[in-house]
Amino acid sequence: MPPLGRQVGGSPQDDDAKNMFDRIGKIVHDQVKSESNGFKDELKGNLTSSIFFGGERANSLNPCTLVEEYRKKTLGTVDNNNPCRKDGTGKEEVNRFSVKEQAEYDNKKIKCSNGRDFGACAPYRRLSLCNKNLVKMDTNNNDGKAKHDLLAEVCYAAKYEGESITQNHGKYQLSYPGSQICTMLARSFADIGDIVRGRDLYLGDNRKDREQKQKLQENLNKIFNDIKKNNQSKLGRLSLDQIREY
Numbered sequence: 001m002p003p004l005g006r007q008v009g010g011s012p013q014d015d016d017a018k019n020m021f022d023r024i025g026k027i028v029h030d031q032v033k034s035e036s037n038g039f040k041d042e043l044k045g046n047l048t049s050s051i052f053f054g055g056e057r058a059n060s061l062n063p064c065t066l067v068e069e070y071r072k073k074t075l076g077t078v079d080n081n082n083p084c085r086k087d088g089t090g091k092e093e094v095n096r097f098s099v100k101e102q103a104e105y106d107n108k109k110i111k112c113s114n115g116r117d118f119g120a121c122a123p124y125r126r127l128s129l130c131n132k133n134l135v136k137m138d139t140n141n142n143d144g145k146a147k148h149d150l151l152a153e154v155c156y157a158a159k160y161e162g163e164s165i166t167q168n169h170g171k172y173q174l175s176y177p178g179s180q181i182c183t184m185l186a187r188s189f190a191d192i193g194d195i196v197r198g199r200d201l202y203l204g205d206n207r208k209d210r211e212q213k214q215k216l217q218e219n220l221n222k223i224f225n226d227i228k229k230n231n232q233s234k235l236g237r238l239s240l241d242q243i244r245e246y
Helices: 017-043 063-074 146-175 181-197 207-230 240-245
Strands: none
Touching: 017 240, 063 146, 146 181, 146 207, 181 207, 181 240, 207 240
16 A cells, blocks of 8 residues: 555645645746836836825825825725725625625636536635725826826725734634634735736626626726836837736
């Protein structure tokens, strides 16, 4: 009888499936990073250069402080512009940590399932993310600040996503003991990144949710098109998918 051990199919350096996916992920990340280095300056955003600061001098270089300044300058009260709530309003709050709102993947909601009900093709995530502000982004400003404005909006979403997870992690553990907050943060931030890159696998929970996700992708395409137009000499030969990936 052959000795028990690692299953055939992985690399000798993979102790388990997680290590294998982490290793492959690093290879892909390093490759994309290498390819994008030639366009770094054209794609890099600056929070203090966004339209939301209007040329004013920022009081801090701390991203969290800048995002809070951005909220106060442009969005009014937290309750009326909370990106964790449906429609970005304070009226219809989503219980993001209820059993109902957990990873309810099925063959109607996930890309690549092809109508078959065997195995997931996407990692665990909540159905609701704190990204409702991204749906309402202004895409009509042809002022050369698209990449800076997008960075501000993504940081705003990530700040609220992180706060929502850390503040609710204790009561979440009562239902799901052993859950790791760092893993939850990493997956949520990865989900936001996938949405920005146009690689979100989750199709939506209902018709309204699907329409909102479609509008979000349309907004992001317009913004990345603006970024391309404002840097035509360097980005002109890249496809929109490449620009979003980089």
